Amino acid sequence: MDLPVVIAGAGIGGLSAALALGARGHDVLVVERAGELAEVGAGLQLSPNACRVLKELGVLDRLMPHAVAPRAIRIASGRTGREIASIELGDRIATRHGAPYLVVHRADLQRTLFDHALDQGRIEIRLGSEIIEISDTPDGIVQCHVQTGDILAQISAKALIGADGVWSSIRNRVPGHREADYTGLTAYRATLPAERVDDDLLTRTGLWLGPNAHLVHYPICAGREFNLVALVPERWTEEGWSATADRTALLDHFGNWAAGVKTLLEKPDTWLKWALCGVDANGPWSDGKIALLGDAAHAMLPFAAQGAAMAIEDAAVLAHHFPPTATNVRTVLKAYEADRRKRVKKVQETAVENGRIYHLSGPMAVGRNTVMKLMPPDRLSARQDWIYGWTPPL
Numbered sequence: 513m514d515l516p517v518v519i520a521g522a523g524i525g526g527l528s529a530a531l532a533l534g535a536r537g538h539d540v541l542v543v544e545r546a547g548e549l550a551e552v553g554a555g556l557q558l559s560p561n562a563c564r565v566l567k568e569l570g571v572l573d574r575l576m577p578h579a580v581a582p583r584a585i586r587i588a589s590g591r592t593g594r595e596i597a598s599i600e601l602g603d604r605i606a607t608r609h610g611a612p613y614l615v616v617h618r619a620d621l622q623r624t625l626f627d628h629a630l631d632q633g634r635i636e637i638r639l640g641s642e643i644i645e646i647s648d649t650p651d652g653i654v655q656c657h658v659q660t661g662d663i664l665a666q667i668s669a670k671a672l673i674g675a676d677g678v679w680s681s682i683r684n685r686v687p688g689h690r691e692a693d694y695t696g697l698t699a700y701r702a703t704l705p706a707e708r709v710d711d712d713l714l715t716r717t718g719l720w721l722g723p724n725a726h727l728v729h730y731p732i733c734a735g736r737e738f739n740l741v742a743l744v745p746e747r748w749t750e751e752g753w754s755a756t757a758d759r760t761a762l763l764d765h766f767g768n769w770a771a772g773v774k775t776l777l778e779k780p781d782t783w784l785k786w787a788l789c790g791v792d793a794n795g796p797w798s799d800g801k802i803a804l805l806g807d808a809a810h811a812m813l814p815f816a817a818q819g820a821a822m823a824i825e826d827a828a829v830l831a832h833h834f835p836p837t838a839t840n841v842r843t844v845l846k847a848y849e850a851d852r853r854k855r856v857k858k859v860q861e862t863a864v865e866n867g868r869i870y871h872l873s874g875p876m877a878v879g880r881n882t883v884m885k886l887m888p889p890d891r892l893s894a895r896q897d898w899i900y901g902w903t904p905p906l
């Protein structure tokens with residue numbers, strides 16, 4: 513009898529992996545701790561490299577009614593409110609890379625992946641379930657002890673994929689693994705009904721740069737909602753996605769910013785916040801028949817907007833290396849890890865570097881703005897080609 517691949521975590525990475533492995537011919541069981549898919553997380557920018565995989569998985573058409581394709585990223589100075597540069601997206605980027613640049617609510621993407629997975633015959637998803645123990649049989653089969661309420665089931669798997677996010681527990685089963693490190697930065701997040709902001713803000717992504725902080729906003733939920741994420745240094749390390757934030761503390765961070773930006777930040781009554789953690793992509797990400805995927809392997813700062821995209825890419829590459837007939841699963845998982853590491857590390861480093869550049873102050877900030885202003889828009893856009901132009905292996 514063919515054993516399933518068990519995946520811990522029905523987040524963006526876990527569900528993408530389920531779809532990719534299912535399409536390859538594996539039976540898949542996804543074990544998700546949450547009892548229901550809740551509205552956790554915030555907006556996500558989905559660049560063409562991620563959308564191309566979603567297209568191949570048959571999910572993109574289903575996602576489009578929930579998404580917005582912004583026409584540009586407008587980069588502006590938080591202090592003066594003046595535009596520094598604008599990077600064209602819309603049709604131009606879709607033509608350039610063969611897939612669109614979208615903005616969505618994370619919950620819409622997760623729900624779409626979930627529904628699509630359930631429509632495939634080979635994928636089972638158990639909500640409210642957790643792998644509480646992992647053991648090996650003498651003949652090398654992974655035994656997952658899955659707790660669902662009062663019921664404890666023992667499931668034999670041909671491989672176990674830990675897609676259980678930045679605070680992964682499966683990661684503890686990979687000897688020498690990297691721990692999640694707090695980056696010293698906090699993301700404040702709020703959403704507003706679209707009618708509460710100017711129409712102009714609903715057609716593009718806004719990126720405001722300032723000393724030691726930046727602000728990103730874009731429309732989500734097919735343009736019905738407006739998503740704001742403000743990023744600041746802070747000493748606060750609580751786990752989770754949904755802690756209520758002190759609105760006054762947030763507004764204090766932006767006290768010296770341009771009046772228009774402050775007015776925007778004052779609009780939401782409630783802000784949530786989460787501590788930004790990273791997991792060094794140097795790994796290791798696999799041991800025997802267990803491998804990590806997405807944030808569990810390599811959580812990164814959101815400053816390149818690529819964490820979910822890298823998890824989606826991981827899914828395609830894992831399935832590529834893993835034919836259902838594979839007899840040496842250990843070699844398969846090592847090949848996946850080796851294939852992914854260099855690119856993920858480079859993206860992770862780019863996110864750190866973006867953060868450094870975004871948060872410059874004084875003459876360094878003036879220099880940054882001048883360089884960006886003088887750079888032809890095509891060149892500014894082309895700097896992302898190595899990220900956005902990635903294509904999944906056939």
Ligand SMILES: Cc1cc2nc3c(=O)[nH]c(=O)nc-3n(C[C@H](O)[C@H](O)[C@H](O)COP(=O)(O)OP(=O)(O)OC[C@H]3O[C@@H](n4cnc5c(N)ncnc54)[C@H](O)[C@@H]3O)c2cc1C
Nearest residue numbers: 521523524525545557676677806807814817818819820821
């Ligand atoms: C402020 C912010 C903005 C971001 N913006 C972007 C962006 O614009 N573009 C982008 O590509 N990325 C972005 N990201 C990153 C992106 O959200 C993550 O990289 C992505 O969600 C990771 O997906 P994942 O599947 O690895 O983990 P998650 O989405 O965290 O999913 C993990 C799943 O595992 C489940 N789980 C946890 N523990 C267990 C367990 N023991 N057993 C079973 N299930 C378990 C969780 O409930 C969850 O469903 C952003 C992140 C932040 C914080």
